[in-house]
Amino acid sequence: MTTSPDLFRVGPLAGAIGADDVSGVATVVTIRQDSNPPSVGQIEVNTATGLTSANGKVWDPTLPLSLFVTVEEAEARGETLTLRYWRADVDDMDSDGIADEEEYLSQVQPLTSGMTGEQQVNFAGIDVSAQSFNSPVHVYIEGTDWAGLTYQEGGSGGGPGAENAWATVIIATDEPTTIVSAGFSLDHEMGYLLAGVPHTFKMQINEPNGLQTLDNVSIMLCGDGTDNVGKFSYNPANGDIWTADDSLISPLSVQTQQLTSDVIELSMMFEISWEFPWEEGQYGCKPSVSVIDDITEVAYQNNIGELTWVLDNRLIAIPASMDDLTPPIVTTDNIHLYLRQGDEFQMNGEIYYAGSGVLLSEIPDDLQVEMQIIYGTQEIDSVVGVAEDGTWTASMTLPMRVPLHANMGLTTFVLNVPGVGSSSENADAQVTVDSKSPTVLFDQVNYPDSSLTVLESDLLEEVLVSVTIVDEIGLPNEDLQVAWIYLRNNLPVAGTEDTGGLAMLFDEEGRDIFQGDLDFSPALEGFEIENGDRILFWVTSTDRAGNMIQGLGSESAPRPVALRIMVFNPSLDSIVINPKDPFIDETVIIETFWSNDGKRDGTIEINLYELKDDNSWRTETATIELQLLAETSSVYAVFEWTPGKEGQPVLYVIIDGDLDNPAYPVNGILVKEPEEVGGGPDAGVTYGLMGAVVLMALALVGFFVMRSRGEDDYYYEDEDDSYFEEETWEYGEEAASDEESDEED
Known part of the structure; x- marks a missing residue:
C-alpha cells in the first residue's frame, strides 16, 4: 500500500484568487502490512562437531555456556533479540525448584532491523560453574518484528518454566551411557507379533546424565540391516518419535519410567503394517538397539535372542456354534450338526490370527468369510461380511437329495485379508445328513x-x-x-x-x-x-x-x-368271644378269623387294645405277626383279655399299630360284678323258698312215676329197662346239643 500528499484547495470552501500550487511532485510513501509473526529456530551450542541442538545437551560446568540461535523474518526484522535464562542452584531465589518468570536473567543482542530472511545471533557465554551435577539451565527467546508481532505468536521461542523452555541444557560432566542387557521385553504372543495390532518394546538405559541428554534411540525389529524395514526411532530430548516411509512400522507413543537414579525404562509402542514382507516358514527376527548422543553411537545391542519373533499375518475363521433353522430344530453336538436333506442351517464364529490364536480385534475394511461344503459332487458356498466386533454368521440350505456320503466337512476361509496377509483354511465343522428314521x-x-x-x-x-x-x-x-x-x-x-x-x-x-x-x-x-x-x-x-x-x-x-391287578387286602371276617358276660378279673377268650381276597401274599401285625376313660390305649397281649397268603380265609388268631371293671369295655383289634385309625371294634361284652356268698339279712328267707320249691318238684315227680308204674305192670321187666336206657341216651344227646348251641352264642 502506498500514500502521497495532494493539495486540492487553498482558502475557504469558495476558493481563493491568486494562489499558486508550487509543491511539485509529491513524495510517495510505501506502507507494508505485516500479519506474519517472526520465528526463531532451535537454540544451539557449538561443539567439536559443529553447532548442535542445545536442548538436552550435557555441558561441562567449567566452560561458559555460549548459545546460538537463528531468527527468520519475511517482512521486517525487529531491532533486538532477548535471551531469557534461569540456572538452577543459582537463580532459584526462593529455592522451590521452579523456574519462576521473575527469576529469569536476560541477554539482549541487536538485530539488523527492517531486513528480511534469516539472521544468526550469538549470545555471550553464561557462567554455569556454580551449578551442581545434572542441574538444568532453562532458556527461551523474546522479541518482536517491526510490526510488533512476537516470536511466541508464531509458535516459537518458548516461555518461562521448565515445561515451556525453548531449550534445557544439563550442566554436568558427560557420563557414559550403557544398555541394561536384562531389561528387554517384547509383548510377542507365543513368539508372534501381530500385523495391525499395537505392541510394546521395552528396554532399560543406564544414563547418569538423564534420558533427555540423548539424541536418538533406534529400534531395529529385524536386526541392523541395510534397509529401514522394521526400524523406528525416538528422540528423548524433544519427545519426537519417527520412522522412515519404507520401514512399514507405525510408531505410536513412548513412555518412560525412572527405575533408579541412573536407570530409565523406555516403553515404545508400535504397530506392524499388513504390508510388512514375510514369507511362510521364514526364520524369526532378532531385534537390535542403538543409542546416539550428538552424532556418536554411545550404546548398541544386536541380535537380542530372547526377543525373537515371527510375524502373524494369517487370519482364520473359526466356527463357534451351529444352529438348525428348519423344524424340527435339533441341537448341535459341539460344531457337528445332524440335518435332514433340504434343511437350512447357520454357523457363527470369529476371526483369529492363525499362528498365535489371538482374536482379531481391529477389523480391516471389506473383510469377509466364505463357508463351503462339498455335497456329493456339488460345491456350495456362502460368503458373508465380518462385523465390527469380529464375529460372522453364514447360512446355507442343503439340497433335497440324499448325498453320496452322510458325513461332510465344512470349510471356512477369510477373504480380502489386507496387504500381503493371507488366510488359513478351517475344517473343524461337520454336517451329517441323516435320511433314515430309527x-x-x-x-x-x-x-x-x-x-x-x-x-x-x-x-x-x-x-x-x-x-x-x-x-x-x-x-x-x-x-x-x-x-x-x-x-x-x-x-x-x-x-x-x-x-x-x-x-x-x-x-x-x-x-x-x-x-x-x-x-x-x-x-x-x-x-x-x-x-x-x-x-x-x-x-x-x-x-x-x-x-x-x-x-x-x-x-x-x-x-x-x-x-x-395285584393287591394285598387283609380283612377281619369274624370274632368269637367266650364268655360274653364275664365277671371282673375273669379271663375272656377272643378268637379272630382273617382272610385275604387279593392276589398278593402279605403279613400284618395285629394286637388287642382297650381304650381307657382317659383316652389312653392299653394292651395286655403281645403283637401277633399274621401271614396271609393270596386268596385265603379263616386264618385264626386268638387274644386273652381280663376285665378290670364292670360295664361295656371299648376294645379294638389294631392292625400294624395304627391307633389313629382303629378299624375293628370288639363288641358284645358286658362285664358283671361277682355274686356275694352268705351273711345277708334276706339270705335265710331266700334259701328257705328255694328249698320248698325243690321239695315240691320232687313230690310231683314221685307221684307221676308211681302212677305210671301202676298202669304199665303188664310190660316185661327187661323192656322197662330198655325204655329208660333209650330215654336217658336221647336226653344226653339233646343236652349235649344244647351246650354246643350255648357256646356258639
Whole structure:
C-alpha cells in the first residue's frame, strides 16, 4: 500500500484568487502490512562437531555456556533479540525448584532491523560453574518484528518454566551411557507379533546424565540391516518419535519410567503394517538397539535372542456354534450338526490370527468369510461380511437329495485379508445328513423282564424298562425320552399321561440300548386301576437329525402294556368271644378269623387294645405277626383279655399299630360284678323258698312215676329197662346239643 500528499484547495470552501500550487511532485510513501509473526529456530551450542541442538545437551560446568540461535523474518526484522535464562542452584531465589518468570536473567543482542530472511545471533557465554551435577539451565527467546508481532505468536521461542523452555541444557560432566542387557521385553504372543495390532518394546538405559541428554534411540525389529524395514526411532530430548516411509512400522507413543537414579525404562509402542514382507516358514527376527548422543553411537545391542519373533499375518475363521433353522430344530453336538436333506442351517464364529490364536480385534475394511461344503459332487458356498466386533454368521440350505456320503466337512476361509496377509483354511465343522428314521424294539430275548409285556398294579413305582433303538447314525448322547398314558375301555384317560427318561446302557454299531427305572403310578389323583386297564407307551425322542422314531413303541404306534391287578387286602371276617358276660378279673377268650381276597401274599401285625376313660390305649397281649397268603380265609388268631371293671369295655383289634385309625371294634361284652356268698339279712328267707320249691318238684315227680308204674305192670321187666336206657341216651344227646348251641352264642 502506498500514500502521497495532494493539495486540492487553498482558502475557504469558495476558493481563493491568486494562489499558486508550487509543491511539485509529491513524495510517495510505501506502507507494508505485516500479519506474519517472526520465528526463531532451535537454540544451539557449538561443539567439536559443529553447532548442535542445545536442548538436552550435557555441558561441562567449567566452560561458559555460549548459545546460538537463528531468527527468520519475511517482512521486517525487529531491532533486538532477548535471551531469557534461569540456572538452577543459582537463580532459584526462593529455592522451590521452579523456574519462576521473575527469576529469569536476560541477554539482549541487536538485530539488523527492517531486513528480511534469516539472521544468526550469538549470545555471550553464561557462567554455569556454580551449578551442581545434572542441574538444568532453562532458556527461551523474546522479541518482536517491526510490526510488533512476537516470536511466541508464531509458535516459537518458548516461555518461562521448565515445561515451556525453548531449550534445557544439563550442566554436568558427560557420563557414559550403557544398555541394561536384562531389561528387554517384547509383548510377542507365543513368539508372534501381530500385523495391525499395537505392541510394546521395552528396554532399560543406564544414563547418569538423564534420558533427555540423548539424541536418538533406534529400534531395529529385524536386526541392523541395510534397509529401514522394521526400524523406528525416538528422540528423548524433544519427545519426537519417527520412522522412515519404507520401514512399514507405525510408531505410536513412548513412555518412560525412572527405575533408579541412573536407570530409565523406555516403553515404545508400535504397530506392524499388513504390508510388512514375510514369507511362510521364514526364520524369526532378532531385534537390535542403538543409542546416539550428538552424532556418536554411545550404546548398541544386536541380535537380542530372547526377543525373537515371527510375524502373524494369517487370519482364520473359526466356527463357534451351529444352529438348525428348519423344524424340527435339533441341537448341535459341539460344531457337528445332524440335518435332514433340504434343511437350512447357520454357523457363527470369529476371526483369529492363525499362528498365535489371538482374536482379531481391529477389523480391516471389506473383510469377509466364505463357508463351503462339498455335497456329493456339488460345491456350495456362502460368503458373508465380518462385523465390527469380529464375529460372522453364514447360512446355507442343503439340497433335497440324499448325498453320496452322510458325513461332510465344512470349510471356512477369510477373504480380502489386507496387504500381503493371507488366510488359513478351517475344517473343524461337520454336517451329517441323516435320511433314515430309527426303529424302536423291545428285545424280549435279552431283556425278558424289562420289555413291558405285563405290569403288576402294585409294583408300578419302580419298573425297569429296556428299549433298543436301531439307527445307522445313532441317537444323541442323552437320555431317551419316553411317554405313556392309561387306557380304560380302549380310551385314553385324561390326566394320566406322564413322561420319563432312560439312560443309555450300550452304544453299539447300528443300535443303542437304553435302560432305566420308571414310575408308572397313575399321575391322576384318585385314579384306581381296574381290571381291563392298560398302558400305552411310546418313545418321544428323535435321532440327531430330528427324524421321528418308527415301529411299535413310537408315537404313531404306541406299545400297549397289560396290567395285572395285584393287591394285598387283609380283612377281619369274624370274632368269637367266650364268655360274653364275664365277671371282673375273669379271663375272656377272643378268637379272630382273617382272610385275604387279593392276589398278593402279605403279613400284618395285629394286637388287642382297650381304650381307657382317659383316652389312653392299653394292651395286655403281645403283637401277633399274621401271614396271609393270596386268596385265603379263616386264618385264626386268638387274644386273652381280663376285665378290670364292670360295664361295656371299648376294645379294638389294631392292625400294624395304627391307633389313629382303629378299624375293628370288639363288641358284645358286658362285664358283671361277682355274686356275694352268705351273711345277708334276706339270705335265710331266700334259701328257705328255694328249698320248698325243690321239695315240691320232687313230690310231683314221685307221684307221676308211681302212677305210671301202676298202669304199665303188664310190660316185661327187661323192656322197662330198655325204655329208660333209650330215654336217658336221647336226653344226653339233646343236652349235649344244647351246650354246643350255648357256646356258639
